[in-house]
Amino acid sequence: MSPILVFSVISCYFLLLVGISYFTSRQSDNNTFFTANRQSPWFLVAFGMVGASLSGVTFISVPGEVGNSNWTYLQFVMGNMVGYAVIALVLIPLFYNLKLVSIYEYLKNRFGRKSYLTGASFFIVSQTIGASFRLFLAAVVLQIAFFDAFGIPFYVTVLATIILIWLYTFRGGIKTIVWTDTLQTTFLLLAVIISIFVIMNHMDLKVSEVFGVVSKSELSTIFDWNWRSDMNFYKTFLAGIFITIAMNGLDQNVMQKNLTCKNKGDAQKNIFWFSITFFFSTLLFLALGVLLYKYALDQGIPIPERSDEVYPLLALNEFGTVAGVVFLLGIVAAAFSSADSALTALTTSFCVDILDIEKKKHDQKKTRMLVHIGFTIIMFLVIIVFNAINDSSVVSAVFKVAGFTYGPLLGLFAFGLLNSRPVKDRLVPFICILSPILSFIIDLNSMDWFYGYQFGFEILLVNAAITFTGLWLLYEKKTGF
Template sequence: MSASVLLAVVVLYFALLLAVAWWTSRRADNDSFFIGNRNSHWALVAFGMIGTSLSGVTFISVPGSVGSGAFSYFQIMLGQVAGYAVVAFVLLPLYYRMQLSSIYRYLGDRLGLAAHRTGAGFFILSRTLGATARLYLVVRILQDLVLAQFGMPFWLSALLVLVMILLYTLEGGVKTIVWTDTLQTTGMLGGLVICVIFLLHAMGLDLGSGWQAMRAAGLAEVFVTDPMSASHWGKQFLAGAAIAIAMTGLDQEMMQKNISVKRLADAQKNMMVMAAIMTVVVLLFLFLGGLLSLYAAQQGITAHGDRLFPAVVMEHLPAWVQLIFVVALISALFPSADGAITALTSSTCIDLIGLQQRQDWDEARKRRVRKTVHLGYAALFLLLTLGFRWLDDPSMVNLILKLAGYTYGPLLGLFAFGILTRRRLRAGVLPWIALAAPALCWAVDAHQATFFGDYRMGLELLLVNAALTFGGLWAGSRPPAAYPHAKAA
């Protein structure tokens, strides 16, 4: 299919997003931007969060990982289901009881202003790195498939994509994103299903025979039982649970959408419905990855990892499948960046600037500050996307999970300490602990052979980081009785 047709599809898709944004952002205010006026429908939030949780990395990297890791990624998904239950029945009741706009205000109320700002800071670091890594992956593929054929350099492609995202998020924020994410998730999952059906038909298989062919090729193994492996099922399950708690329950972007639902019971329903749908969708992505590996072996395709899916579709499949792939790809692109920029803007305005508490600022000035922060994050996203272009990691899903281990670990440790203990922190200790835990994790990870011999630590790095943070907080704290005048948690 010609690049001109594909570009026209991208432009039409963006026009549809703008129309949705215009419709949803009418009479929007700062409360609409931050929490959608607490009036979002739980079913829309649940479905839209699928796209945010999966993003372009899942769309490209998870199918590409099957060739080297079979279905072992599903071990992480099983752990995530357990983690989502913790979010639904432990964290969400806490957030609703406190009527939070930013979930990091809990840390401020429980452990003080330094904890509030430290939690928000780690979220900002985590979400900025993770979202830009996801954004880079999809922009790179759009560049290779479409935009490079018009002589457009990568930096300009990334800039145009970010301008598109700014145009439909600047006014409406969460109120808009709840609807645009629903549209984008529909496009991504529709593309996934159609690609699976077409590949089965192209190879003369049905679901049962396709599964048998994957098993015969060694592509369908789920559980890794070698305890020395970084992919051992127990490690992956625990890591998956920790990832779900940290990257969903302690993430302002994800929780901002959840707490935009009016009732706690509906927000909990949203979370568990999302978990059930996610389980099925991840299985379907892995099944697609198996089909791609089988098809590549039949056709002599040498691409692997993140480049396998685009190579099969754009070089070997009919034009109409290519069109669907591009629609699904851009549907995966926008949820990975639009919600991130919105949530980062919210966290910076609420947690660091204290915008909601500024009684000396009128609504117009608050809106100007919020828009300035929003534009600043778009510029930062552009710089980091160009940085990932220079790095060009062959499997972005592994890189993103690795980054999460370092940046979400302190968040997990902070919230666990606040919820599970009644202790109070000594003044001045928190910044040192929050920096020391990731640094120790890096030292352990870099010298695993020295410390553990043949044992390999994988995604449980997140849990180690959280445990080091928790231990440091315990050592740097005293029982409540030592602070007779402190506010009760």
């Protein structure tokens, strides 16, 4: 693709986002930035969340990962559906009844301030890493499609991308995100659908024949029953449930959007409809993965060593200008959709949870903007570090990291919801730091200790269980007269 064309596409798309930002951020204040004044239409939130949840990880990594692990990722998504039901029926009512801005305020009410700050801190670390990984993918594509042609280094690509995101989120915050996510979800899904049709056209396939090609392919194998495998059905399904609860229900990034709905009922409808749309969207990406590998095989095109590069390579170099432009819009939309909401959620959590901004009488808006800039810089630095050390599929890396960083959050909330036992709040941070360390050691030695067993995403459950057990041991007897 011509670099000028790439630049034109990105520029037009960015101007569209800025236009949305202008109309949604008029007369905005901190309440608008943090909660969108709780006036978002549920169906708009539901559709927009699809793009944010799919993100650049799904857009690039899931089709490419089909070549490594077939359709076994769908086992994980099946678990996701159960997790979303738990979020809708248990967590949404809890958070709405407490009228929370940050969901980690629950931990302060249940355990104390130390637990509250610990939960918020784990979210900030987890979200910074996860969002940076996702944005890294988009930056790689932009580097290949545009910046390499002019000899511009990768760090400049990352800096330009993240500044663009900051520019259209710094005023309207979550209110702007709800609307821009809707636009970005549309482009993301449109990109995968058009990519499938382009492959059909190149391979002279009819719609009915595509179903046959996908279903008969060895790459479409869904279930893995090998108990030693890290993609075994039972552990992948369970991991899907609890990672969804942890990474969505206990994640300020996702729940902040749900809490912008007018009431609890709208938020629950949002979750259920979003989960259904998400499931079928994932099926599209997996089908695209099968078609990508079949196309490359039929055309004699060498498969890149890194599976994350399969889709970008074919879309930008083999499918023609229209498909290349649509792919570019899709990856930019996916990256912006996940990174912009992450940046907003990080700013919200730090301002509300760490700085307690609502108690500041002056300069609240200035403080929020400085925090917003600070997290923009931090995400830039994390992406640069990740680029230097990355050597595996990003889709695996993101969830592996999440298993260690979201585990304490899952343990904290599970303990708080399942019993009323008081704990020694001052010692909770030590338990939450110790849990990921022990989980990492167990994961590292699992094959030797457990007869060849390999942990996959379910390491999250081990981590949460260690946290839960530690909290149980921190029982604090109440004294009174």
